[in-house]
Structures are given as C-alpha cells and as structure tokens.
Amino acid sequence: MKNLVSRLTKCALGLLLATVPSLALAQNAQKPAVVVSLASVDKLMGNVGYLTRVAGSPEVGAIITIMSGQYIEGLNTKQPAGAYVTFTPQPTAVVFLPVSDFKTVTTKIEEMVGALEDVGDGVKKLTLQREIFLKEQGGWIFVSDQLANLGNVPADPTAMLEAMYETYDIGIRANVQSVPKELRQMLLSEIKEGFERTVANEQDEVKRRTQKEVGGRVIDKIVRFADEADQLTVAWGTDKNAGKTYIDFSATAVAGTTLAEEINSVVTMKSEHPGFLLPDAAATFHFATPVMKDDIAQTVQMLNKAREKALSEIDKDKELPTEEARATAKQIVGSLMDVLQKTIESGKLNGGAALRLAPQNINFVAGGFVADGKSVEKDLKRLVELAKQSKENPGVEVKFDAATHGGVTLHTITVPVPAREEEARKILGDKMLTVIGTGATSIYVAFGNDSMELLKEVIDSSTAATGQTAPMTLNVSLAPIMAFAASVDDDPIVAGLAEALKNGQGKDHIAISSKAIERGVAYRVEVEEGVLQLIGQAAKMKNAQERDPF
Numbered sequence: 001m002k003n004l005v006s007r008l009t010k011c012a013l014g015l016l017l018a019t020v021p022s023l024a025l026a027q028n029a030q031k032p033a034v035v036v037s038l039a040s041v042d043k044l045m046g047n048v049g050y051l052t053r054v055a056g057s058p059e060v061g062a063i064i065t066i067m068s069g070q071y072i073e074g075l076n077t078k079q080p081a082g083a084y085v086t087f088t089p090q091p092t093a094v095v096f097l098p099v100s101d102f103k104t105v106t107t108k109i110e111e112m113v114g115a116l117e118d119v120g121d122g123v124k125k126l127t128l129q130r131e132i133f134l135k136e137q138g139g140w141i142f143v144s145d146q147l148a149n150l151g152n153v154p155a156d157p158t159a160m161l162e163a164m165y166e167t168y169d170i171g172i173r174a175n176v177q178s179v180p181k182e183l184r185q186m187l188l189s190e191i192k193e194g195f196e197r198t199v200a201n202e203q204d205e206v207k208r209r210t211q212k213e214v215g216g217r218v219i220d221k222i223v224r225f226a227d228e229a230d231q232l233t234v235a236w237g238t239d240k241n242a243g244k245t246y247i248d249f250s251a252t253a254v255a256g257t258t259l260a261e262e263i264n265s266v267v268t269m270k271s272e273h274p275g276f277l278l279p280d281a282a283a284t285f286h287f288a289t290p291v292m293k294d295d296i297a298q299t300v301q302m303l304n305k306a307r308e309k310a311l312s313e314i315d316k317d318k319e320l321p322t323e324e325a326r327a328t329a330k331q332i333v334g335s336l337m338d339v340l341q342k343t344i345e346s347g348k349l350n351g352g353a354a355l356r357l358a359p360q361n362i363n364f365v366a367g368g369f370v371a372d373g374k375s376v377e378k379d380l381k382r383l384v385e386l387a388k389q390s391k392e393n394p395g396v397e398v399k400f401d402a403a404t405h406g407g408v409t410l411h412t413i414t415v416p417v418p419a420r421e422e423e424a425r426k427i428l429g430d431k432m433l434t435v436i437g438t439g440a441t442s443i444y445v446a447f448g449n450d451s452m453e454l455l456k457e458v459i460d461s462s463t464a465a466t467g468q469t470a471p472m473t474l475n476v477s478l479a480p481i482m483a484f485a486a487s488v489d490d491d492p493i494v495a496g497l498a499e500a501l502k503n504g505q506g507k508d509h510i511a512i513s514s515k516a517i518e519r520g521v522a523y524r525v526e527v528e529e530g531v532l533q534l535i536g537q538a539a540k541m542k543n544a545q546e547r548d549p550f
Helices: 002-017 041-054 058-069 102-112 157-161 181-201 205-228 258-268 293-316 323-345 373-387 422-428 451-464 478-488 492-501 529-547
Strands: 034-038 081-087 091-098 116-120 123-127 131-137 140-144 170-175 229-239 244-253 283-290 348-358 361-369 397-405 408-416 431-439 442-447 472-477 509-517 520-528
Touching: 034 157, 041 058, 041 229, 041 529, 081 157, 102 116, 102 131, 181 205, 205 229, 205 258, 205 293, 244 258, 244 529, 258 283, 258 509, 258 520, 293 323, 323 373, 348 451, 348 478, 361 422, 361 451, 373 397, 373 408, 373 431, 373 442, 397 451, 408 451, 422 431, 422 478, 431 451, 442 451, 472 478, 478 492, 478 529, 492 529, 509 529, 520 529
Parallel strands: none
Antiparallel strands: 034 081, 034 170, 081 091, 091 140, 116 123, 123 131, 131 140, 170 229, 229 244, 244 520, 283 348, 283 472, 348 361, 361 442, 397 408, 408 431, 431 442, 472 509, 509 520
C-alpha cells in the first residue's frame, strides 16, 4: 500500500509539473500554462535580511546581499521578475527581468559567462551547451532558448503574474486548462497504467483488493481534477510588519463544474463546534467539511468491512470469558459502527480538539458531531458493565451522569496512576480524570485535572460563536509547550528556550488555516518570528553544548 501511495503521489506531481505550457502567449489570449513570479530584488533582499536577523544569523543575510550584488548590476531592483512557459508546439520558457542598464548586463554576461553574438532585431545570442537568446524591450530583458519566443514579447509581462509579486516573494501558478487536452490525457493514461501495474504486482489478495478500491477512487479524483481544475498556486511570502512568514497553497475550479460545486460546499459549511479554537490553548484544531455523495457510499463500504473484521476478532478474544460477554461485545461494536455509518451518511464531519498546558499540568479535549450521541452513551454504559467482568482494572471509578452542561451529559472516569510512574504523577497527580460528554448529536472526551472545566469552556465557546468559520484550522503556540516541557525536563537547552519565549510578545505560533476564494479554496502555513528565533537559538545552544568538553 505504501508503494502504491508513493507511486500515485509521484504521478500526481508529474501531472502538476506537466501543466507547464500552453499555446504561444503572443498568438493566443489563453493564459500560459505556468507563470513564475519573483518580487523585486529590493523586497527579496529586505525579507532575506529580516528572516536571517530574527533567526539570530544576520551575518548570513549580509553575505547573501554581498554575493548577489555582482549578479544584479544593471537590473532595476524595484520591479518584479518572472517567467512563463508555453507550447510552440513543444514546451518552452521565457524569463523576463527588469533592466535599468542593458549594456551593463551584457558586459557582465560576457565577463562571467561568454561572448554574446548579435543576431539582429535587437536579439543577442549566448552559445553554451545550448543556445540562449536575450532581447531588451521596454525596460525588460527577455531570455529564452528559442529565438521565435522573442519575436512578439508582451509590452508588460507583469500583467500575467496577476500581482502575485505584491503579496509573495516567490509564486508559481499553473493554469491547468492551458495544458493541451492531448497531453493531459496522455499523462492520465500513464498514471492509470502505473497504478494497474502496482496492483497487479501485489501478491496479497486482500491488499490487492484494497489497493484497487482505494487507489481506483484516487485515480478517478485525479482524472476529474485534471478535467475541471482551473488554477493551482503555491507561493511564499513574508510580512515584516506582522512578524511572520507563510506559504500559501490554493486551487480553483472551472466555473460550473462538479469540482466547483464541491469546493463551494466545503467553504460554505457552517460549523457547530468552533469552540475548540480557544485563544489561550497550546494547540487547537477545528474542521468542518461535507462528505460528498460518492465518498459516502465508498466509505460505508469500507466501514462494513471494518465491522466484519471487528466482529470476527471478538470471537478470538480470550479475555472475554463467556459467550454472553462476546455477544454483548458484538452488540456494542455493531451499535457504535451504526452510529459511525449514520454520521458519514449525514454528509458532514465537524469537530476539533484543544490542548491546554501549564507547568506540570496538561488538559486535553476532543470531540464533535455524531449522528446519535445518546446511542453512544448507552453503548458506553454497556461497555463499562462488560469491563466489570475483568479484574485487571482495580481502583477505576466510573460515574455516569456526573453533571450536565449546555445540553451535554458529562460522565467521569477516574484511574489511579501507579506509584512507579513518578513523571506521570507530577503532571496528573495520583489519579487521572477523564470526562466523556454525550449530547444529542455530539460526543466529547477530555482528560486532565481541569478537564471538566476545559470541556465546559469548549461547549460554551461553541454556543457563543457567530459567523462563518474556516473549513480547517490548526494553531500551535510554542511558549506554553516549552514552559510545560521545561517543568518536566531538566535539560538546560529546554529551560533556556522556554525562558526566551517569555519575551516573544506572543509571536510564537505555527498555524495552518483554510479560507474560501472565488471558485476555490486556499490553505496557508504560517510561522511567526518567535518560532524562527527559537529555531536559531536552539541551533546555537546545541552547537555550544556539543563544543563543551565538559
């Protein structure tokens, strides 16, 4: 299975990389298949300096600035640069650079690389292992390996960059529909053939059947994506004022397609459980996504197979002492699988998690939507009764209906922490508290000394929340994580990093988020400057420790 996933990943990447060229830009209004955007030299160098400075290595930024100086002489450092790839009919690229002094640029090329030959119409040729052609026009240098590409270059090449250079340092955008359909079909055929070979080579019948079912669905999605996707974008940017750097990924669909409808359903779904996004938590996660009709049927099929396997394993379980116990276990498993199936058939997945940390204190909660929370509650009670037949869990205390809050019934489980588990006792005490919450259409699980309060806070926050939430959000704050780590680990490096983060002014977050865009969805991975400072400081402290002979 691992090899299959690897092969499919490589094939998908191959498809993306092959979305390089389209019809000749000068002869067709269609967009190029790929455009690459670079911010101005001034902006790039400024951001490189900022990032190396906050990481504690300003000398690296200085070296980069000095070394790059000789390569940018004659260029306009205030304008962006870029490239575009087209078919003529073979894939070919044109690079464009802003120029302030073309003579200086050509002189530098001849000094560093080789002689330039004038081939007419303002074009110069550089002959290396292959020919490279340069042309200056309207304050831009156009570079290509095909002379014909320079015959009708755009007056303003930045227009095709669609202002990516304003937001990003580097951006790459693929216009999927600009790839000739024949090429897309050829690539898809290669993907299918590779998948079929992988399945055929699998010796295990069960694995082969699973690969065929799961992989087949992936192939179908890739085929539809190639037919209905409009643009794919990946870009990196830096915001010095906000103190962060980020990578954005986005995808849009052709208007009126099934893919466009599916994306719209994802980004417009309203969450019933946004309360997991607590601002003072060490980590939070939230998701709200629809389950498509095709996926429902396929997932239910997989659940049925999982049900069969689980029931067969119960028959082999020697810890269940009687036939009656095994029958009860099967009823519980069957009932829980029924709830899971109904949840999938409802067409939505919605929930989240939150982790709150303090020195020598940990509390965690997770949960979300289920189709029938009260059925889960009944199964939980039956499961506890079944567990009482075992004598392997002395001291465990279970209290059902311990409290109610916001329409959710709260049940508690208290488990003794063995005396030999000294580290665990420092954090949890001599007993670990677990709280399970069951509502009409929700279930929660929390643990920790303050887990009851944390679960109630999540419920209250969900009730009070208004407005649309992102389809998916993950936030991690390093300051409380490092403070907690320092409280249970006497490593001086950990203690030093925890102390450093106290002065980070709250810019210690790593975040992954999604948002709606026109006919699409965008994902952002964001790192604040405090994290970069931490990485730089950790590297320096580690090097110092390794050099210390004592």
